[in-house]
Amino acid sequence: MSFYEQDHEDYRETVREYVRRYVSPSYDRWEADRLIDREVWRPAGEAGLIGLDVPEAYEGPDLHDWRFRMVVAEELNMAGAASLTIAFAVQDDLVLPYLIDLGTDEQKARWLPGMAAGELIGAIGMTEPGAGSDLQAIRTTAVRDGDDWVLNGQKTFISNGINADLVIVVAKTDPAAGARGISLLVVERGMPGFERGRKLDKLGLHAQDTAELFFTDVRVPATNVLGEIGHGFGYLMQRLPRERLSIAAGGYAGARAALQWTQDYVFERKAFGQRIGDFQNTRFELAEIETEIDVTRAYLEQCVLKLNAGTLTTVEASKAKWWATELEGRATTRLLQLFGGYGFMDEYPISRAFRDSRVQTIYGGTTEIMKEIIGRDIAARYR
Structure with missing residues (x-):
């Protein structure tokens, strides 16, 4: 059975159209300015790219299926727009769950409509x-x-x-x-x-x-x-699994995008009379990374379905977070090498992805903290 259904694929086209109209023409300028234009948030709200969990009573899509969030992460990363991936993830996967779950009726009426519309930005x-x-x-x-x-x-x-x-x-x-x-x-x-x-x-x-x-x-x-x-500490602990899954999905999506850019490059560019992709070393690199990405996706899909069902645990999310983000770091490093000198040039998205991926193993809980959480769970089984 396919992870995505037709509704998700239709939604993917909506995300791609948004990227074509509002992201790709402006992203290089945002990078230079060190700031995403606020104006890009409102069309994101209109297209349903943010505020997905906001109830209809507060003018939101009331869409509780995290597969749609994963589509957004995949498409934004494929466009090389990791910064926007993070900005939207903070809104939908960090801030909104607190407001929706803990907010009073008055608080929800005051904040949720604006956040779903892209008029209010949260942190x-x-x-x-x-x-x-x-x-x-x-x-x-x-x-x-x-x-x-x-x-x-x-x-x-x-x-x-x-x-x-x-x-x-x-x-x-x-x-x-x-x-x-x-x-x-x-x-x-x-x-x-x-x-x-x-x-x-x-x-x-x-x-x-x-x-x-x-x-x-x-x-x-x-x-x-x-x-x-x-009760704040407890609230934070309860919502960390979604945050960490969000970062894991970004890591997976970033690695997947980097692999696609590299495959397109190595099977177009030639060296020593043949395509770079036809050298054995290149094929082995691509084979290893594609396999790791596919295996990672299988675990992430399980986690997403558990999040939808309300059963995703802290340990499961921690496994997804450290593995997917470390994968992204390995993948971007090894794939950049296949671009040769061009991998060091910002005109190729792999250069930006190499830089952007480094923080993934740090925020939302470092790789070391994730392993400690998992290790404590293992040790507890033997008490």
């Missing part, structure tokens, strides 16, 4: 200069003052940080309570004391607006608290 503020994988080490605090929470602290490496209209901020509301003292507050654009820092210069994903965020005595209304006070 999530977890990482700090001194706290990455260890979320319990965050230092950002929120103190209750009347009907508000006064927020102080800073975040870094925040994807969509410049364009974001609302940021889900992870803060300590009871520093003495450890994991039980962490809460989620939504900070909106224009709140006094909320400032953007640098748009960070990065090795890759140049068009993705990764930023520093600063909060100085920001008064966040109690109506902007997501879920219950003190």
Whole structure:
């Protein structure tokens, strides 16, 4: 049975048309500007590329099938637009699940329609200069003052940080309570004391607006608290599998795109009187990488179907995340070699993909953290 059905293939054509009209003509400029135009979000909303899970009651597609998200990742990566893949993934796979699952009716009515339409862009503020994988080490605090929470602290490496209209901020509301003292507050654009820092210069994903965020005595209304006070750490742990599967799908899609570009190149270009693709070493490289990609896809498809069914575990998502992102790194490195000197030139998408892929094994939980999660699960079976 095919993983994709006809509805997904029809949707694929919608995504390709969006890419042709709005992404391909502008992507090089976004890379140079180090920023994706906000204007590209609205047509994405109109085409149904973002906000897929937003209920009809809040003007969304109400489409709970993650295979459509995988189609988006595949097509954007095939166009060499990894930065936009990440921007949309932050919206749909990180921010929206919190708002949909934890938001009050008033919060949903206030934020969801704009996010589904591409009028509002979201981000999530977890990482700090001194706290990455260890979320319990965050230092950002929120103190209750009347009907508000006064927020102080800073975040870094925040994807969509410049364009974001609302940021889900992870803060300590009871520093003495450890994991039980962490809460989620939504900070909106224009709140006094909320400032953007640098748009960070990065090795890759140049068009993705990764930023520093600063909060100085920001008064966040109690109506902007997501879920219950003190339950933030649990909320984060519950939603990490989807985030990690999203990154895994991006890794798989990036490797798949790099392989297609390379196959097209080596069977067109000649050296020493024959096509580069006809040399045994080239065929072996292509054979190994295509096999690894196909095997990875089989596992990812299982994970996607489990996510749709609500049964995807943290361990399963961790396996997908570390394997697919490490695969992307290996694949882009080895495939770039087959381009020779042209692989080092930005006119070929493999050059950009080589840079863009490097962060995949780091954010969303490093490869080492993923292995630790899996290893603890294995060890627990023998207790």
